[in-house]
Amino acid sequence: MKFLLSLVTALMAGVLAFAQPKINVQKEIEFAKAQYELMLKANTDITRFPQSIKKDGTLDTRKAHWWCSGFFGGTLWYIYEYSKDNKWKEAAEKWTMAVEKEKDNNRTHDLGFMLYCPFGNGYRLTNNEKYKEVMLTGAESLSTRFDEKVGLIKSWDDWGRYKGMYNYVVIIDNMMNLEFLLWASKISGNKKYYDISITHADNTIKNHFRKDYSSYHVVCYDKDNGKVVAKRTAQGASDESAWARGQAWALYGYTMMYRETGHEKYLKQAEKIAKFIINHPNLPSDKVPYWDFNAPYLPNEERDASAATIIASALLELSSIKNNKKYFNLAEEMLVSLSSPVYKNGLGENHNFILKHSVGSKPEGTEVNTPLVYADYYYLEALLRYDKLVNKR
Template sequence: MKNIFIGLIAVWGLFLVSCETREPMAEVIERGLEVSKRQAVFLAKEVENQEGRLPRTYEGGELKTSDYRAWISGFFPGVLWYLYENTPTDELKRYAELYTERVEPAKDMTTTHDLGFMLYCSFGNGYRLTKNPYYLEVMTMGAESLATRYDERVKAIKSWNSSEKWQFPVIIDNMMNLEFLSYLAKTTGEKRLMNMADSHAQTTLRHHFRDDYSCYHVVSYDTLSGQPHFKGTHQGYADRSAWARGQAWALYGYTMMYRETGKAEYLEQARKVASYIKNHPHLPDDKIPYWDFDAPDIPAAPRDASAAAVMASGLIELSQLDKSKEGADWLELAEMQIRSLSSPEYLAKPGTNGGFILKHSVGNYNKNSEVDVPLSYADYYYVEALLRLKKLQNEN
């Protein structure tokens, strides 16, 4: 036990190198992945005997979990699969399989648009790495469940159910679930799934963005005309503010859709959103955004590490797809964000933070829910970004 403790201190102590010299990016990546692995295994052991439970956050000294029905259910299994991809050990694979299995009942849910988050991050990564046909079967059923939420008149996938305020609400987050449909379309030959994803992205492109390329969080459509009747927010500061994670979803989503379709308008949109983020006067020097770019209490407003992790991962991919001179700018910004996220300010010391990897994320500030806490999706996109950077390093 003593040797393990000494090892943990040694891993964290590597960061001290950067106090005197600039730590090489390759070392930042390896340090981040090592801490991530230790934290993920620690957390997996903590929840292993809690049947059906999946890690959500760590708040007030207490580990909070969810079951398969939560939109975040697929992220922790996804973290484990990514770490297994980087370091293929029996332990990581066993835990990845265990926690993936806990998400399986989500395949039959038709009440949520988040099946991409839930099933693609877990079963999708599992299938990519193991080619287990059962994983593909689960995803195929899940994609059909998600397809029930597509409306031909609106030409989009319904995010939340109707209410007094919203007839057919679509949130910018929904862009992230389109990769699930695209993947299943390519893998199974079910082209209508790709058509749904493409139509949703086109509808969102037309109605979700302002002239400065910031985006609304929620756009609700009239079910008769198919046109918007409401544009505003649910989790941002105000209807016309730029909720940080929403901008991150937009950046990542359109980058991904360009990769999947090759359509120039998606690349252009991703570039415009990236430029908005990069040049925003309220983006702090360490490039970890406030929870909303227009929060009234900046610079005292909470930071959102989850938004930074999503941005960094999206920017890394965009830097490879964008052949203009700005491609290098996107990679530079992503590396700055990864350096900050891998600093003691945001990266947990092994054995702390309830086993989560990153500190200082914001779930829903407006409801005082999960504010300044670790979040499973922050960890997922951080590890994804590290692996994307590592791949680039190995190619160069």
């Protein structure tokens, strides 16, 4: 009788039945701590944020207005979340406040990355009112990039490759900034941010996806009437190819949208994107995608570990929403590969980043087959999500 009651309780709870975990999360976090201790010692200028490695082998750092500036502080918060060691909290606070001035930056759509990754995690873990104040100011700055006629948040003010040709450019990456606005709506009570997020997400579904639920990277609109004038790519292999990190942003974005709104249309979209990724014939056996699913010289193309980390994190959340072992298994396979020496740096290697073999923009010849700070960020996020699922932390 007790057994039956326990079984019923488990079924009602909808808990995934996990086999023995294949990832030693504690071991992976300990390695991350060791790498980032070295990184903190090597990076003392808080106006410059670790980004990647230059072609000459030197460390590439960027200023606070660069779209990736928030990932370093965000990664430190994840290490603190797991370790509960105040030295990581102090480091995270320092590097988080280093991007504070970007709260007034209305020239970029990337404030979700720049502010919500460090300040959002910091606020979640400490309830620091200063962080809330910064984010609410930043959310208002971000909202100024939304135009009601177009119904989307503008990504780039001008696209250098096609300078002057397109006047309202939107990229799939922009889905990642909506969590920031949805948070701001809940905290402030200002429905404007919620409405912007819903409208942007709905119009992205309408215009950004092909029949197979792969996503275009760039959709160009006419600012005067909101009509689509072109569908192109900036970082993919071709306009019609499936750039791997773009598919990752899409999967993560719509999984998040369902979590935050409860709207079934976003869950359905996330599952269709997941199906495209999972069933793609060009997904390698180790599940770390090539930088583009349709890259021209497969299998002799670079992998993108950053895309794998984002997909893994999203699939873990989707697996918990749907109680679906298929999503969990793919995420776990990705993490097993990423935690191997094939993708993980040795201690002190590659300027102390955790992962190697990511691709920023191969068409532009930048950050190809190199560490990237956001690969580290989403890798740790995925590890923490994995740990909560398998170890019930």
